[in-house]
Amino acid sequence: MPYLSEPDQDDMESYPENGLTLLPLVGVMQFAILEAPSASPATAVAVAPVEGTAHTLHTVLTEATGRDDSQGFIVLEGALGRRERKVMTAAYERLRQSLIHDGTLVEHGADQLRLTRTYVFDSPSSAASVLAGGSKNGRDEWKDVHGRSLKENQERAAETEVHRPADDTE
Known part of the structure; x- marks a missing residue:
């Protein structure tokens, strides 16, 4: 393995940080740190x-409270979940334990856990299951202010997209 001097190593360590700062500018949002609008962490890259x-x-x-996004299902900081664990898949259990271990989920009173930062889950079901402490179908459990499920809203959006007239601006 080639040797790099200490100054060269320092220079190399700055490249990923600089790159991560620039990626959102060109539309690559996979590495953006998602936060609630009121939060402003001092260490955020983007x-x-x-x-x-x-x-x-x-x-x-x-x-x-959460929002469906192309990166996953975003649950906002301050969310409360059930502390007691019911039946859930092994993957959701591992994720829940990992979030507790790293301080993303902390004890809140005797019966609940609290999300300490905005977190992007892989799916609405993983978000609902981890927070509720048991297996949940997230597309059915997450509701908007009108009581419509995420599933209903996704289906309505898909129908609207299919029935939208073609744009003839060529």
Whole structure:
């Protein structure tokens, strides 16, 4: 392995940080740090606003707000979940334990956990299951302010897209 001097190593370590700062400018949002609009962490490389229709999760001891996004399902900081674990898949259990271990989920009172930062879950089901402490179908559980499920809103959006007239501006 070739040897790099200490100054050269320092220079090399700055490249990823600089690159991550520039990626959102060219539309690559996979590495953006998502935060609620009021948050402004001092160590953030790039902060992407959390946009989209808000959906809430209300189950036993669980209250959360999230948004569906191309990167996953974003749950906002401050969400409350059930501390007691019910039946869930091994993958959701590992994720829940990992979030507890790294401090993303912390104890809140005797019966709940609280999300300490905005977090991007792989899916609405993983978000609902991890927070509720048991397996949930996230597309059915997350509801908008009108009581419509995420599934209903996604289907309505798909129908609207299919029936939209072609743009003849050529």
